[in-house]
Amino acid sequence: MAIFSSEVFKNQHALVTGATGGIGYETAKVLARMGADITITGRKEAILKQLKEVILSEQTQVNIDYVVADLAESSDREKLIRSAQNTFGPISLLVNSAGISGGSIVEELSQDVLERIMHLNYTVSILLSQEIYKTMKENEVGAIVNVSSLSGLRGTYGGAAYVGSKFALNGFTQSFALEAIKHNVRVNAVCPGYVDTKMGRDAIRKKADRENNSFEEQWEIESRNLPSGRITTAEEVANTIAFLLSDAAENIVGEAVKISGGSVMR
Template identity: 30%
Template sequence: MSTLQTGLKGKVALITGSTSGIGLATAHVLAEQGCHIVLHGLMDQDDGLSLASEFAAQYQINTFFSNADLRDANCIHEFINNAVNALGSIDILVNNAGIQHTQDVTNFPIEKWNDIIAINLSSAFHTIQKVVPLMAKKKWGRIINIASVHGLVASANKVAYCAAKHGIIGLTKVVAIECAEQGITVNAICPGWVDTPLISKQIDTIATDKSLSYEDAKYQLVTSKQPLPEMLIPREIGEFVLFLCGNAARGITGSALPMDGAWTAQ
């Protein structure tokens, strides 16, 4: 359990893509601090409600779950309206949901481009647009966008992902400027390699293609980009989110903050 004291007890945190990986870890970190949690993810309604109940019981907090389609602005608006009706407000917004597809630009499927831009970028605009007025009324809010090292640099075959993550950083900067006098901070976290199921699949492919052990394939993947030969774990991203929500970070806004093992230092 985190030992950070951030005065977040009773705040309401909405985390998109929070049924697995970075989002789920972040939800646990914030729940430990007494935040009420809005969970969201690709999970059927019954399973999602069960997860929300587990959070409520474990942390003695209020919870809400939605599996809203983030490609649809109307679904996002309905999702947030329902969450606010259930829990009273949104004080912390973590835009974490994201999908990936890798292919060269010539052959990149248009439907994959549209989905990645919608989920990885446009959905963050829609959630931010809905919650900023709520935060402004209280003169307090925290918006943390989970970008990526690929919001700062590019890699081949990731045209849509890089475009979306670069866009998230631009969105972050603009909203931070507009909200600077309203007690709302807006930042983007830019992780490098994070140990998630999505990455595990890439490692398995490398191990098979090159006849390597899983650990050797993992080392090869990680060090191909970053000097630090280790992946982050999702909870470490959650702990950084927690720091950005605290009073010590009130002067940090409009920033793209790498957690990339010196990837972008090269």
């Protein structure tokens, strides 16, 4: 459902990481409809190219570019920021949506897996934000949304690595928000539960295997257990991100906004 004006982000440059994933993909589409110049990034060029074509088919006047980058690599982060700013100017809107799932129960968790999840889900968001914040601070304007998870607010079985990374991301969001708001830059996070994306479906499939259920049975169980009766869509998360980036949320600072279908009440 389109609820935002096409003028909200006019003359603003938005960078969306993880745009090849469900939430980042839909967020780029929503921000384009709201008038932003968009830079999208991810590791899969075919999906980035497809997303650009989809956005241009809907919004023929939008300015959009993509940069293929592995944000785990410092050289790729530098390339991304340089290319984005050379194309559309300073970045005033940042969505840190890149991340991975995975891990295992603690006794089976390897150091390599632990460090990779923490690096991609937590450290990379800090390092990328750190560089882009320099210009935001100088211009006294900006908004950042980190895509976290309900798993950043409560533990899950076998989730030590992933949950730990999202708890850390929420902590970063709050601490950074206290620093950045002094320079008119707002930092917030969204914390969805299960979302109808590949990552969300994979998580439900993993739980189904553990519970000896089919994927379809587990999907129905998870949906039925929510007060809303259904799994959140990626577009609903994208709409929340867009709101938090907008001036309509100008006094929302350092929050971790839950999108849970009511699960937090149970």
